[in-house]
Amino acid sequence: MKIAMTGVSGHMGSEALRQTMELGGVEYIRVLLSCKKRNNKLAKKLKKRYGDRIGIVRGTIAQRENCERLVADMDMVIHMAAVIPPASDSSFSASCDCNLKGTVFLVDAVKAMVPQPKFVHVSTVALYGNRNEKHPFGRVGDPLIVSAYDTYAMHKLRAERYVLDADLHCFAVLRQTAMLNPNMLNDNISDGLMFHTALNAPLEWVSARDSGYLVRRLVERELEGGLSAFWNNIYNIGAGKKGRCTGVDTFDEGFALIGGSAEKFLRPHWFAARNFHGMWFSDANELEELFGFQRDGVHDYWQEIGRCHKIFALGKCVPAKLIDFFLFRRLLKHPNSPREWLKRGDTARVIASFGSVRAAEELSSSWEDYALMKKGDFGDYDALRDEKNAVLLDHGYDESKPLGALSVEELGHAANFRGGELLSEEYGGDPYAKLTWRCHEGHTFAASPFTVLRGGHWCPECCLPEPWRFGKLARSSPFFAQVWYDSNSEDEHYGYGFDGEGKAVLLTEDEA
Numbered sequence: 001m002k003i004a005m006t007g008v009s010g011h012m013g014s015e016a017l018r019q020t021m022e023l024g025g026v027e028y029i030r031v032l033l034s035c036k037k038r039n040n041k042l043a044k045k046l047k048k049r050y051g052d053r054i055g056i057v058r059g060t061i062a063q064r065e066n067c068e069r070l071v072a073d074m075d076m077v078i079h080m081a082a083v084i085p086p087a088s089d090s091s092f093s094a095s096c097d098c099n100l101k102g103t104v105f106l107v108d109a110v111k112a113m114v115p116q117p118k119f120v121h122v123s124t125v126a127l128y129g130n131r132n133e134k135h136p137f138g139r140v141g142d143p144l145i146v147s148a149y150d151t152y153a154m155h156k157l158r159a160e161r162y163v164l165d166a167d168l169h170c171f172a173v174l175r176q177t178a179m180l181n182p183n184m185l186n187d188n189i190s191d192g193l194m195f196h197t198a199l200n201a202p203l204e205w206v207s208a209r210d211s212g213y214l215v216r217r218l219v220e221r222e223l224e225g226g227l228s229a230f231w232n233n234i235y236n237i238g239a240g241k242k243g244r245c246t247g248v249d250t251f252d253e254g255f256a257l258i259g260g261s262a263e264k265f266l267r268p269h270w271f272a273a274r275n276f277h278g279m280w281f282s283d284a285n286e287l288e289e290l291f292g293f294q295r296d297g298v299h300d301y302w303q304e305i306g307r308c309h310k311i312f313a314l315g316k317c318v319p320a321k322l323i324d325f326f327l328f329r330r331l332l333k334h335p336n337s338p339r340e341w342l343k344r345g346d347t348a349r350v351i352a353s354f355g356s357v358r359a360a361e362e363l364s365s366s367w368e369d370y371a372l373m374k375k376g377d378f379g380d381y382d383a384l385r386d387e388k389n390a391v392l393l394d395h396g397y398d399e400s401k402p403l404g405a406l407s408v409e410e411l412g413h414a415a416n417f418r419g420g421e422l423l424s425e426e427y428g429g430d431p432y433a434k435l436t437w438r439c440h441e442g443h444t445f446a447a448s449p450f451t452v453l454r455g456g457h458w459c460p461e462c463c464l465p466e467p468w469r470f471g472k473l474a475r476s477s478p479f480f481a482q483v484w485y486d487s488n489s490e491d492e493h494y495g496y497g498f499d500g501e502g503k504a505v506l507l508t509e510d511e512a
Ligand SMILES: [Zn+2]
Pocket: 439, 440, 441, 442, 443, 459, 460, 461, 462, 463
């Protein structure tokens, strides 16, 4: 088998390349590496290690020719490249180039080939947007409500839609979750990004090592010829119950390595109350049953980081007050920190993250006053994290039936549940064939029942920011309303956008 990979300089991609190369049936892997200086060293290392088994295309993914050279003559393409926050927050164009344009060019290159290689697209949990204690569990098919000003999620949502609309012969979309990796402490203490984490955000982690193992298992099963049940579908990657925690536990795990806790170093009002992303997956077992890749748990992984980096033993000798003063006070003043938005009058971002300026100002600085899932304030925490107790969202159709067995009336009902209607009068039972739909605002669009019902996508005009106009959508769509009002009030009549200079601006629902 010959495979093309993007993103091999990243956490998931490097693990996927290393572990897939261990398979004897893999003849050749061609990778794309950008011309960044640090990739020179990586290119040399890969050539030395793998010799003729590896091919390297150097250049940006945002150029059509590079994507065409990458995928030529390959049997499978595994697209893992991404520009993630905080890099995507500070450079809109870098995010657009890699997350959106790169995907478009790869998909086009795959479509032009005869026969087409199989295409694995790594998408993201960020598509689902904000969750809290009201619906911590979700699954494929839930509404996609990317958080306002999350440039990464916005481009990834558009990219995934492009993949699904492309009529590829053989594809899989893997929505990747928050990823545990050996550098995660360093990666998260240089920017205000850490304060975007809502403390009750349900997070289901997976390690980069297991994500790479998932890719290896996928290739291995494909070599064995036993993968027909996998293709042409969408999945969530997660570690299952042992990966489930909340925003605040993540800080607790990290600080435990230096003898501290979130309570000791941080204050709750520093953190956004909403507009984050992450959820626990009630369907995490779907990929696990196919590939058996879930090995690392979140707690054990943090312990492993602590053992691997001797520096954490030193950290225990540093007085907590010093760490607090030098590190977090500095990060709080970073332009990407919610407290700084409040200070600088960035009203659009403050309202998106807290509901109102007043709510942000009045948020308690005391841990005692702050209700947390972790403390048991919303019921037994261990039981809450069990998928058996998950409260699932309604997808507006009978999910016990395969999509191909639904009637045109049932598809019409699903469209009504989304606030719109199905215009096509016939449905031949091919869930991947496009039908015509209309949203509540009268936009007409073509999409397959698979994209709408299984994927959770809907009207491109209303659902692909920017601007972000989900508040208006929720008023007409029970499908979106059932989760939107978990963290938004009916009194809020906002849309969110950028002005001509890229500054965040608060819009009315009608302007959006
Ligand atoms: Zn619309």
